[in-house]
Amino acid sequence: MKRVDEEYGQQPKVGFSERFIRGDVFSAQCPSREVLKHITNRWGGLVLIALKLNQGPAYRFSELRRLIQGVSEKMLAQTLKMLEQDGFVQRTDFQVVPPHVEYSLTPLGAEVAVHVVGLADWLEEHIQDILSHRKLS
């Protein structure tokens, strides 16, 4: 929400770090928009939730695929790679044949996931309220 300078909404002529003290999701140019997109696209949030709620050993690719119903192989791979680049997901390749790869949250990822889980949790609890409101309108 806070900008270094006052020219709100112009094209950036310099790098991010010189222009923003912190991110600003309302600004079209702010990179936080992009990261927000990663988290809020169709599968990003669900992956974070799955990894966060997991109590047992780290998930393998196919376990995640089974858990997150409806996700395709391609999208799961793509999503995991994105989240890994953002520093949210830790990928561990055991370098064996047949392949064995595990996914878990980084400390940073665990922090975002808290908020995503909070949102999803609220939704699951209030879904009936929402649906009944829709029928009325």
Added chain:
Amino acid sequence: MKRVDEEYGQQPKVGFSERFIRGDVFSAQCPSREVLKHITNRWGGLVLIALKLNQGPAYRFSELRRLIQGVSEKMLAQTLKMLEQDGFVQRTDFQVVPPHVEYSLTPLGAEVAVHVVGLADWLEEHIQDILSHRKLS
């Protein structure tokens, strides 16, 4: 996360209320997936945040459009309508010429917005960490 019965992941043959105690974002059939989509699509979240953070009088359409940079008229109208149907947004039409319409959050909307704001807030604060991680990889 909790289902009434055990047949996890099958096609629903009965209505929602008979099958789910609460929502389950992991289930492809659960309506919470759809609502989650409304909140996490390109503009839904930003609208909720804008309305939530607003301290002054309720926003008018054009004010929202100016605040949320990059949103088109069409998408803003569409998004507001969606959120209104979900029971998150209150639309007040003053029935005057020229038109004067105001948007605010319903109590339900204010609740979801808390979580969305929390997520965006975390993001804005940690965007530098994320960006620096990306450069390394």
Added chain:
DNA sequence: CTGCATCCTAGAAGATACTG
């Protein structure tokens, strides 16, 4: 088992013009 490469489509989003 864990992917990547390719191709293809539905639906999201944008541009523009118009109206009460």
Added chain:
DNA sequence: CAGTATCTTCTAGGATGCAG
């Protein structure tokens, strides 16, 4: 001012086949 209607564009996502 606050939209709607129409048309076009774009891209996220799905299907399939193959590889280490």
